[in-house]
Amino acid sequence: MADLQNLVILTGAGISAESGIATFRGPGGLWEGHRVEDVCTPEALARDPALVHRFYDLRRAALDMVEPNAAHHALARLDAEWPGDLLIVTQNVDDLHERAGATRLLHMHGELRSALCAACGIRERWTEALPPESECPNCGMLALRPDIVFFGEMPYQMERIEAALAEADLFVSIGTSGAVYPAAGFVQTARHYGAATLEMNLDPSGGSHWFEESRMGPASALVPAWVGELLGGG
Ligand code: APR
Numbered sequence: 001m002a003d004l005q006n007l008v009i010l011t012g013a014g015i016s017a018e019s020g021i022a023t024f025r026g027p028g029g030l031w032e033g034h035r036v037e038d039v040c041t042p043e044a045l046a047r048d049p050a051l052v053h054r055f056y057d058l059r060r061a062a063l064d065m066v067e068p069n070a071a072h073h074a075l076a077r078l079d080a081e082w083p084g085d086l087l088i089v090t091q092n093v094d095d096l097h098e099r100a101g102a103t104r105l106l107h108m109h110g111e112l113r114s115a116l117c118a119a120c121g122i123r124e125r126w127t128e129a130l131p132p133e134s135e136c137p138n139c140g141m142l143a144l145r146p147d148i149v150f151f152g153e154m155p156y157q158m159e160r161i162e163a164a165l166a167e168a169d170l171f172v173s174i175g176t177s178g179a180v181y182p183a184a185g186f187v188q189t190a191r192h193y194g195a196a197t198l199e200m201n202l203d204p205s206g207g208s209h210w211f212e213e214s215r216m217g218p219a220s221a222l223v224p225a226w227v228g229e230l231l232g233g234g
Contacts, residue, residue: 004230005084008161008168008195009075010186012091014175014202015219019066021094025177041151049132049145056146057129059093060112068100071174071223076101078227087164091176091183093148108155108183114147123147155182168195172226175200175219178207187211200226 013023024036038044039055068076079086079102088105090097093112097105110116115126115134119141126147133142149155165171171190178184187197187210199211200222208214215222 004169006164006167006169007078007082007084007086007172008164008170008186008190009078009086009088009172009174010091010176010183011075011088011097011174012176012183014177015071015090015223016066016069016092016094016096017175017202018069018071018218018220019094019096021062021066021092021096023177025179037151040148042153045145045150053130053132053146056112056148060127061129063094063112066094066096068096069220071219072096072100072102074224074227078230079104081231084169085164085167087161089161089164089183089186091180106157106160108149108157108161110146110148110156112146112148115144116147117141117143118145119143158182161186162189165189165195166193168193171195171197173197173199173201173205173207173211174223175202176205177201178205198226 017023039052045052075088086104088097088102089108091109093110095113113125113127115124115130117136120136120139122138124137130144134144135142136144165186168190171187184207187207191197197211199208199214202218
C-alpha cells in the first residue's frame with residue numbers, strides 16, 4: 001500500500017442501511033412501498049407532482065431520525081487524515097457522510113436537503129417540506145422540485161468524477177448493488193486507467209466480478225477495518 005496516493009470511493013445505499021435508511025433494491029423490489037419508476041422519473045414528476053414531492057418530503061423528514069454509522073465515521077476519518085487525493089462519490093441523497101465530517105465528497109444523484117429550480121437551474125439548500133409550485137428564491141418561478149437525479153437524467157459532476165478515476169491508484173466501492181449506470185461502470189473506468197479495485201458489500205453485487213478484491217459483510221465492520229489498514233490505529 002506504500003505506493004497508494006489517489007483514492008476514489010463510491011458509496012451506495014448499503015453504507016446507510018445500518019443507520020436505518022432503506023436500500024432501493026430490498027426484498028420485493030419496492031423503495032419505501034413504491035416502484036422506483038413511480039417516484040424517481042421525470043415522467044412521474046410530470047404526471048403526479050404531489051405524490052413525488054410528498055415522497056421526497058417524507059425521505060427528507062426521515063433524515064432527522066437517523067445518524068451516521070461507523071462506516072460513515074471511518075470514511076470521514078480517512079478524509080481528514082489521508083495525505084493524498086481522495087474523492088468520496090456518493091449515490092446517496094442522505095447527508096450522513098457530511099454529518100460524519102467528510103468534506104471531499106460529492107453527491108452524484110442529488111441531495112434530499114436541496115431543492116432544484118426547473119426554470120433557472122439554481123440549487124438551494126432546503127430542509128423543510130417542498131410543496132409543488134414552491135417559489136424559486138432566485139428567479140421567482142413556481143418551479144422548485146426535489147434536487148434528485150431521476151432515471152434518465154444526467155448525474156452531477158461527471159467530468160470531475162471521470163478525472164478523479166483517471167488519476168486513481170485505488171477505486172473502492174461500498175454498499176452498492178452495481179445496478180445503476182453510470183456509477184456501475186466506474187470500476188471499469190478505474191481499471192482502464194490502471195487503478196486497483198476493491199469492493200465492500202453485504203452480498204456479491206452485479207459488478208463483483210470486475211473487482212480484484214471483494215470483501216463481503218456489513219459496512220459498519222468492513223469499512224473501519226479497511227481504514228485502519230490504510231491509516232493504522234483505530
Ligand atoms: N453493508 C454493506 N452493504 C450493504 C448493507 C450493509 N449493511 N446492507 C445492504 N447492503 C448492500 C446490498 O447487498 C446491495 O448490494 O447494499 C447494496 C444496495 O443496493 P441498492 O439498494 O441497489 O442501492 P444503490 O446501489 O445505492 O442504488 C443505486 O439506484 O435507485 C437508484 O438513484 C438510486 O442511488 C440509487 C441507485
